[in-house]
C-alpha cells in the first residue's frame with residue numbers, strides 16, 4: 167500500500183479561510199483579535215516560528231504584537247510584562263515562546279498568563295479543563311493533529327492510538343485529546359522496553375520523540391496512520407521529522423510530511439484559539 171499524504175499546509179489554508187471570515191465578522195462588531203508573542207533571547211528556530219505566526223496573523227487580519235526581550239532579562243521583568251498583557255483589552259492571546267533561558271521558571275511564566283488568554287493551552291487550568299472534558303484552550307499541536315485525523319474521515323472511536331513521547335506540550339496532551347475522542351491510548355517513551363511491540367499495534371501512531379528518522383517500517387503496522395511531530399535536521403541539514411518517510415510510506419495508509427504537516431496546523435490552531443478568545447467579547 168502507498169500512503170496518502172495528509173497535507174497539513176493545505177488543510178491549514180482551508181481552516182484559515184474559515185477563521186478569516188470569523189475575524190471579519192468580529193471586526194464588524196468592533197473587535198480585532200490580538201495575539202502577543204514574547205520571544206526571550208535569540209535563537210534561529212524560534213525566530214522562524216515567530217515569523218510564521220506573525221505572517222498568519224497578518225493574513226487573517228488579526229493584530230499581532232511581537233515583544234523581543236534579551237536572554238539576560240530577569241524573571242520578574244518578564245512576569246510584569248505578562249501581567250501588563252493580561253490587563254490589555256486589545257490582546258486576546260499571549261504566547262511566551264518556549265524553551266526559556268534556564269534562569270527563568272517556565273512554571274511561573276505559564277502560571278502568570280491568564281487562563282483566559284492562554285492560547286497555547288499550557289496553563290494548568292486549561293490542562294485540567296481539557297482532562298475533565300470541559301471547554302478549554304486545547305494545546306495547538308495536539309489540536310492540529312486531531313484536525314488532521316478528522317480530515318481523513320477515520321472514526322477515532324475504539325482505535326488504538328499509540329503516542330511516542332510524553333512531553334507536557336505534545337505527548338501527554340495529545341493522548342488525552344484522543345482519549346476524549348473515545349480512542350484507546352498507549353503512551354510510550356524513552357524508558358519503554360520493546361517499543362516496537364507497542365507501536366506495531368497502533369492504528370494511529372503519533373511520533374513526538376525528537377530524534378531524526380527514528381521511526382522506520384519495523385515500528386509500523388500495515389495500514390496504520392502515522393503522524394510525525396518531529397522537527398529535526400537530517401545528515402544533509404535538511405528539515406525532517408521523527409519518521410523515516412521513505413521507509414514508512416508504503417506501509418501506512420496515511421502519513422504526514424515534514425515540513426508541511428503538523429507545523430502549519432500548529433500555527434493555525436493558535437490562530438483559532440486567539441479568535442475563540444476574542445469572540446468571548448461579543
Ligand SMILES: Nc1nc(=O)c2c([nH]1)NC[C@@H]1CN(c3ccc(C(=O)N[C@@H](CCC(=O)O)C(=O)O)cc3)C=[N+]21
Nearest residue numbers: 214215218261262263264265286425426427429430432
Ligand atoms: N509557547 C510555545 N508555543 C508553541 O507553539 C511553540 C513553542 N512555544 N516553542 C517551539 C514550538 C515549535 N513550534 C512550531 C510551530 C510551527 C512550525 C512550522 O510551521 N513548521 C513548518 C516549517 C518551518 C521551517 O521551515 O523551519 C512546517 O513544518 O512546515 C514549527 C514549529 C511551535 N512551538
